[in-house]
Amino acid sequence: MKKALSIALGILTSIGGFLDVGAIATAAQAGAAFGFQLIWALLLGTLCVIFLVEMSGRLAAVSGHTLADAVRERFGFRFYFLQYVIEIIVDFLVLGAEIGGVCIALQLVTGISFQWWALPVAFVLWLLLWKGTFGLIENGVALLGLVTLVFVVAVVMLKPDWPAVMSGALPSLSRHDTAHYLFIAVSIIGALVSPYLFFFYSSGAVEEKWDKSYIGPNRAIAVIGMGFGSVVSLGVLITSAIVLFPKGIQVESYDQAALALVAPLGFLGFVLFAVSLGITCFGAAMEVGLDQAFITAQAFGWNWSESQKPAKEARFSLIYTVMIFLSALLMVAGIDPLQLTLFTMALTATILPVVIVPFLVLMNDEKYVGKFRNGIISNTVVVLIIGLAFVLAVVAIPLEVLGGS
Amino acid sequence: MRGVKPMRRYAASLALVLVLLAGCGQQSPQETLRSELQAVKSNTAIVEMVARNLARGAVPQAYAGNAIEAAKGNLDGSIQALSELPEVKGNGAQPGGLLPRLQAVQRDTEGLLDVVKKGDLSNLTPLAEQLAKEEQAIDEIVKGMGIEL
Numbered sequence: 001m002k003k004a005l006s007i008a009l010g011i012l013t014s015i016g017g018f019l020d021v022g023a024i025a026t027a028a029q030a031g032a033a034f035g036f037q038l039i040w041a042l043l044l045g046t047l048c049v050i051f052l053v054e055m056s057g058r059l060a061a062v063s064g065h066t067l068a069d070a071v072r073e074r075f076g077f078r079f080y081f082l083q084y085v086i087e088i089i090v091d092f093l094v095l096g097a098e099i100g101g102v103c104i105a106l107q108l109v110t111g112i113s114f115q116w117w118a119l120p121v122a123f124v125l126w127l128l129l130w131k132g133t134f135g136l137i138e139n140g141v142a143l144l145g146l147v148t149l150v151f152v153v154a155v156v157m158l159k160p161d162w163p164a165v166m167s168g169a170l171p172s173l174s175r176h177d178t179a180h181y182l183f184i185a186v187s188i189i190g191a192l193v194s195p196y197l198f199f200f201y202s203s204g205a206v207e208e209k210w211d212k213s214y215i216g217p218n219r220a221i222a223v224i225g226m227g228f229g230s231v232v233s234l235g236v237l238i239t240s241a242i243v244l245f246p247k248g249i250q251v252e253s254y255d256q257a258a259l260a261l262v263a264p265l266g267f268l269g270f271v272l273f274a275v276s277l278g279i280t281c282f283g284a285a286m287e288v289g290l291d292q293a294f295i296t297a298q299a300f301g302w303n304w305s306e307s308q309k310p311a312k313e314a315r316f317s318l319i320y321t322v323m324i325f326l327s328a329l330l331m332v333a334g335i336d337p338l339q340l341t342l343f344t345m346a347l348t349a350t351i352l353p354v355v356i357v358p359f360l361v362l363m364n365d366e367k368y369v370g371k372f373r374n375g376i377i378s379n380t381v382v383v384l385i386i387g388l389a390f391v392l393a394v395v396a397i398p399l400e401v402l403g404g405s
Numbered sequence: 406m407r408g409v410k411p412m413r414r415y416a417a418s419l420a421l422v423l424v425l426l427a428g429c430g431q432q433s434p435q436e437t438l439r440s441e442l443q444a445v446k447s448n449t450a451i452v453e454m455v456a457r458n459l460a461r462g463a464v465p466q467a468y469a470g471n472a473i474e475a476a477k478g479n480l481d482g483s484i485q486a487l488s489e490l491p492e493v494k495g496n497g498a499q500p501g502g503l504l505p506r507l508q509a510v511q512r513d514t515e516g517l518l519d520v521v522k523k524g525d526l527s528n529l530t531p532l533a534e535q536l537a538k539e540e541q542a543i544d545e546i547v548k549g550m551g552i553e554l
Contacts, residue, residue, distance in 0.1 A: 111467025176439075176553070247450040248443065248554060252479070255472050258464075259454055266463040 007217045011225040018229020019148045019236075020284035021101035022094070022191030022348075024277060025341040027233050028257040030184050031240025033177070033250050036168030041185040042237060043169055045192030046230035048385040050222050051378045052356070055363050056198040057218035060205035063368040067202040068298040070368055071358050077299075083358070084299045086351050088292060091196055093344040095288045095323060096330035099125070100337030101281030104254040108274040115334050122328035125285055129320055133307045137290070141283035148280055150261065150272040151235030157264040158242045165238060179399035183346060186396050189389040190348035192233070195355040196291040203294040207305055215372065239264070253338050285324075293319040346400070349393035352386045438490055442547055443554050444483040445507065448476040449540045452514050456533040460526060473518045480514055492550065503546050510539045 030038035056067055063070060072080035102121045103114035128137070174181035205214070243263040244251065251257045254277065261269035290306055296319045297304035303313045310317035330340065360382060363374040452473050459469040484507045487493045493503050513536040520528045547554060 107471075108468055109465075111465065111471065247454065248446040249450045249454070250443065250447040252447075253475065255468065255475075256451055258468075259451070259458070262458050262463050266461070270464050270468070 007220050011221055011228070018226065019145065019232050019276070019280040020191070020194075021097050021277075021281045021337070021341050022187070022194065022345045023233045024101070024236055024257070024280065025251075025254070025338055026184060026188040026191045026345055027236035028240045028244075028260065029251045029342070030188060031237040031242075031260075032244035032257075033184065034174055034181060035241045035245045036165050036238070037172060037174060038181070038185055038188060039165065039168030039234065039237065040171040041188040042192070042230065042233055044385050044388070045189040046226060046233075048189070048382060049192050049197070050226045051382050052193065052198055052359070053201055053226055054219055054222035055359065055374065055378070056202040057205050057210070057222065058215060058372055059362060059369060060202040061210040061212055061214045061218060062370060062372050064206065065202075065368065066206050066294070066298055067199050067359060067362075068295045069206075070362050072299065074362055074365065074368070075358055079358070080299060083354055084295055086354055087195055087199070087295060090344065090348055090351055091288050091292050091295075092323060092327055093330075093340065093347070094194065094196065095285055095292070095327035096335070097337060097341040097344050098281045098285035098288060099324075099328050100331050100335075100340060101254070102278050102285065103331055104337055105274045105278030105281070108255060108258060108270070108277075114337065115332055118328040118331035119325075121282075122324050125282065125289065126321055126324050129286060129289060129306070129324075130310055130317065135307075137283075137286050137306065141279065141286060144279045145276075145283055147272065148232045148276045149235075150265070150269070150276060151232055151239055154239045154261055154264045154269065155235045155242075158239065160238055160242055179396060182392050182396035183342075183400040186349045186389060186393045187342050187345040189385070190345035190352075190393070192230070193352060193386070193389070194348055195351065196288050198355070198359065199295050200287050200291040203291070203298075203304075207307065212372075236260075251338075253336070289320040289324050292323045293317070346393055346397050349389040350397070353390050356382060356386045434490060434492075437486070438492055439552055439554070441483045441487045441490075442543075442552060444479060445487070445510065445543070446540070446554055448480045448483070449510055449514070449536060449543075451476045452480075452517060453533050453536050453540065456517050456521070456529050456536070459521065460529040460533070466521065466524065470518070470521050473514065473521055477511075477514045477518055480511060484508070484511055503543065503550075506539055506543050506546060510536065510543070513539060 027042065030041070059065060059067060059070060065073070068080070068084075071083060099118060099121055100114065103117040106112070106117045106121070107114040132140075205218070210218070239260045240251065240257065243260045244256075249256065249259070258270055258273040261273040263269070265272065293316045294304055296302075297313070297316045300315075302315045304316045305313060331337065360374070360379060362368050364379070366373060455464060455469050455472045455476075458464045459466065464472075487507060488504060493507075513532060517529070517532050517536065520526070520532060544554075
């Protein structure tokens with residue numbers, strides 16, 4: 001009974017926690033600029049993240065290692081350190097973007113510029129990590145994140161042309177703005193397949209003392225939770241495609257994205273957009289902040305646990321304290337949150353091979369996962385999607401920066 | 406010094422890729438025309454949509470003011486860039502051409518921003534409708550130029 005409840009809670013938190021600033025921004029931009037045409041990228045990203053989340057839980061449950069721990073042990077400290085530096089830089093940018101998402105939500109509601117909210121948001125974030133436990137962070141915020149189901153409700157109310165929606169599931173090239181199209185496709189995959197998720201998930205599983213009996217529940221959480229979570233992302237894309245695309249509106253800031261929910265739901269839609277953006281970004285910011293502390297502590301062999309008092313893990317707590325305030329400075333400096341988000345998500349796609357290839361090696365190593373090794377399907381799917389995202393990112397990022405078409 | 410030569414080769418290949426991509430990155434005047442017209446269309450639609458939603462009480466006034474002000478900034482930039490292009494400078498500057506229509510959009514947007522800032526919401530809908538008419542006229546001119554947005 002207890003395990004069934006744990007599965008249900010895990011699935012609900014996966015749905016509620018699926019969206020973050022990257023998922024909202026990329027899906028809204030995709031729908032507004034290209035209608036339903038980029039649904040395929042969202043589906044590919046979801047498929048990949050389901051496999052990878054399941055793998056990180058399986059690794060923790062069978063080997064008792066977090067992903068960071070296992071990479072350091074298997075490939076040596078020098079290799080892990082390289083991966084760590086790359087990951088910490090990307091996490092820094094992602095955290096800045098998530099804090100930016102919360103600030104924009106507050107700007108929408110109050111009219112006060114997002115820059116003024118950065119430090120207060122960082123303080124509340126830090127305070128919750130300092131005082132809260134892992135359970136509170138993972139379950140509390142993610143359950144509140146179920147408010148994002150409003151995007152699914154909006155889709156139902158807008159009555160989309162389903163055959164047109166389904167046609168977006170087949171990959172195709174855009175007739176115009178090809179560079180931007182590829183850039184958004186890469187950003188969607190980068191937003192969904194965020195490496196911090198796997199480090200965080202495996203750390204959580206070790207912290208909650210998962211064993212082999214969790215292999216089934218882990219699979220259910222990954223498949224059902226992430227699968228339904230992606231439905232919410234799809235809701236953002238479809239809503240934008242129906243409301244903004246026909247008017248030629250290209251989402252250049254988050255406040256423009258809010259209009260997609262205002263059309264079907266009026267003022268309630270406006271409020272729920274702000275609440276969804278605020279809660280999901282706040283939850284993701286807590287996870288990314290913690291992830292930075294997890295991977296640093298695991299790199300250097302320090303004590304780590306979110307459920308312990310900060311005094312017992314001073315270095316662990318110091319890392320998230322410093323990183324949260326440093327990332328908040330990106331917003332204080334006035335960097336555009338949407339541009340930061342899109343750039344960071346595309347950048348994430350370029351670092352995926354550095355994180356995922358060693359991860360796959362571990363998942364095929366009997367020493368770590370015994371008979372629970374990866375099958376040919378999971379290896380092939382992950383390699384193909386990560387390879388595609390990497391190639392697209394290498395081509396699309398310079399073209400987007402240089403303004404090509 | 407093992408590894409230096411491969412590193413040089415890698416750096417040279419990377420430089421070549423970047424040069425090629427930089428070549429692809431140069432926008433032609435036609436592409437600039439299209440992308441700026443697209444920006445005008447997008448920002449005009451935003452202003453109109455925000456104004457209509459403010460009129461029906463679906464968005465707060467502070468939000469509407471910020472959104473219209475940001476869109477106006479983008480519109481001003483795009484219209485400035487368009488007014489320097491030969492396609493818009495020549496025939497487009499004649500009465501009934503593209504440039505006067507773009508300037509009308511600018512005026513309507515300024516009018517809407519003023520109304521929102523003063524809180525005179527009764528004038529929102531007529532101004533939004535006027536803006537929609539200008540938007541439609543621009544669409545037709547752009548279609549006539551053979552540009553698909």
